[in-house]
Amino acid sequence: MQKIPLAIVGCGGMGHRHMYGLAELERVGLNRFELIGACDPVRDNAESLADQAAEYFGKRPTVVSKIEELAPLGVAAVDVTTTLRFHHSLALQALSHNMHMMIEKPVGLTVKASNIIKNTANTNNLVVSVAENYRRDPINRLIKAVIDAGVIGTPRLMIHNTVGGNNRMLISVWRHMKDQSGVLLDVGVHFADIMEYFLGPITSLYAQTRTHEPIRHNPVAEGAKASAPNPIYEKFQRAMPAQFAVTAEDAAYATINFASGAVGQYIEDHAGWGQGVWSRQIHGSKGSFDMPNDRSGHVATIYRVGEEAINDARLLDFVPDFHLDKATATLFGGDRLWRYEFPFEQTDRKLLAVEYDDFAGAILGEHPAEVDITQGTRSVGVSYAMLESHVAKRLVTMEEVLNEELDAYQKDINDSLDI
Ligand SMILES: NC(=O)c1ccc[n+]([C@@H]2O[C@H](COP(=O)([O-])OP(=O)(O)OC[C@H]3O[C@@H](n4cnc5c(N)ncnc54)[C@H](O)[C@@H]3O)[C@@H](O)[C@H]2O)c1
Known part of the structure; x- marks a missing residue:
């Protein structure tokens, strides 16, 4: 089969991680791309x-510094893994060169930036796939199947609470800057996606946000080992300042309404100094689900009154027809998994490999991209709905955020992008 000529645009931490993901797909014989360009x-x-890449694939991609240098190489698809501020302009350039695109989450820096990509993408037949990895975790696939089978009844309440992080830099300086991202967007879009994946569309929410820690610290600049999700970040973090003033919020506390009638109770606090909190639960009319952290491979637990907790292979008995897709099953070693155990770096590669397989399938017309530009834009909308709600001091609807009627928080970012 003719392979799809691909370039990675943005060769920082995630660019390298995506390349490792492609190499993982190659290792199991399912790679349908040929990496011919590296752009940064x-x-x-x-x-x-x-x-x-030369070591993994036996062929070195051509190095270029600008996206417009990729078309003459014959690139048909790009994987945009740059810092967020450049996503929308690079996306427009890729689309104008008729290139299919996978683009890292958050799809755009603001709702407006995301809508610009969405509106352009919708006028042509090019694939835009959002590289959202959490839902592709085999454990989340199983949880979704069990919820959809009605095992916990009708979902009524989702609790998603995370607290931790104190005053340490989260991976990089830009993640703490409002005009470049902000942690509530960078991390929040993952949780927005998973909430809608499990429970369907969010319609409105009310939130309080805070900037608890005005100064963030980067211990790696002073010799500490990196705690980032891949060793590749360590060299970048050594070059970053030891401390810096932030411009973005670091905590959101929200009540969320779903179209289904379910309610979400959401805490995303990146400034916790005490006990670390991870809690994701869905409570339904017949029982509840307690869910492990994404990418951990840990086991989910079902609780139902009068029954013992179920947190083993019996979870699969509820969903006899549940099967993972071929790529996930091949990469993770089974098409009916209720747990897995790999070092984080390997799990990371496997999930990014699954993203590439989905992207290839969409380009080849086998199925639509699982996380499309509309869903990716919705996740950006959920994160900004929290920030807009705090400014507006009221419950806000997803509709008014997604159609840009409510943008007081984002206005200065949009102005700085000249959009
Ligand atoms: N899904 C996940 O688990 C996950 C994890 C980390 C990062 N991300 C996302 O990946 C993206 C990148 O994050 P990162 O951690 O790799 O950041 P990073 O700062 O490590 O790397 C960004 C790279 O983009 C390059 N770049 C900037 N402008 C460019 C341009 N115009 N053309 C080409 N390259 C350009 C930079 O030089 C840098 O090498 C962000 O959207 C982030 O949210 C996702």
């Missing part, structure tokens, strides 16, 4: 990715 204005980053 920071030459060292693109060269590093190209050098490592």
Whole structure:
């Protein structure tokens, strides 16, 4: 089969991680791409990715510094893994060159930036796939199947609470800057996606947000080991300042309404100094689900009155027809999994490999991209709905956020992007 000529645009932490994901797909014989380009204005980053790609694939992609240099190479698909501020302009350039695109979450820096991509993408037949990895975790696939089978009845309440992080930098400086991302967007879109994946569309929410820690610290600049999700970040973090003033909020506390009538209770607090909190539960009319952290491989637990808790292979008995897709099953070693155990870096690669397989399938017309530009934009909308609600001091609807009627919080970011 003719492979799809691909370039990775943005060769920082996630660009490298995506390349490892593609290599993982290659390792199991399912890779339908040929990596021919590595694009980054920071030459060292693109060269590093190209050098490592040469080892994995036996062929070195061409290094370029600008996206417009990719079309002459014959690139048909790009994987945009740049910092968020550049997503929408790069996306427009890729679409104008008739390139299919996978794009990292959050799809755009604001709702408006995301809508610009969405509106352009919808006028042509090119695939835009959002690289949202959490829902693709085999454990989340099983949880979704069990919920849909009605095992906990009708979902009434979703609790999603995370607290931790104190005053440490989360991976990079830009994640703490309002005009470049903000942690509530960078991390929040994952949780927005998973909430809608499990329970369907969110219609409105009320939120309080805070900036608890005005100064963030980067211990790696002073010699500590990196705690980031991949060793590749360590060299970047060494070059970042040891401390810096933030411009973005670091905590959101929200009550969420779903179209189904279910309610969400949401805490995303990146400034916790005490006990770390991870709690994701769905309570339904017949029982509840307690869910493990994404990408951990840990087991979910079902509680139903009068029965013992179920947190083993019996989870599969509820869904006899449940099967993972071929790529996930091949990568994770089974098409009916209720747990898995890999070092984080390997789990990370496998989930990114699944994203590439989905992207290839969409390009080849086998199915639509699972997380499309509309869903990716909705996740951005949920995160900004929280920030807009705090400013507006009221419950806000997803509709008014998604159609940009309510944008007081985002206005200065949009102005800085000139959109
Ligand atoms: N899904 C996940 O689990 C996950 C994890 C980490 C990051 N991400 C996402 O991936 C994206 C990148 O994050 P990161 O951690 O790799 O950031 P990073 O800062 O490590 O890397 C960003 C790279 O983009 C490059 N870049 C900037 N402008 C560019 C342009 N115009 N053309 C080409 N390259 C350009 C930078 O030089 C840098 O090499 C963000 O959207 C982030 O939210 C997702």
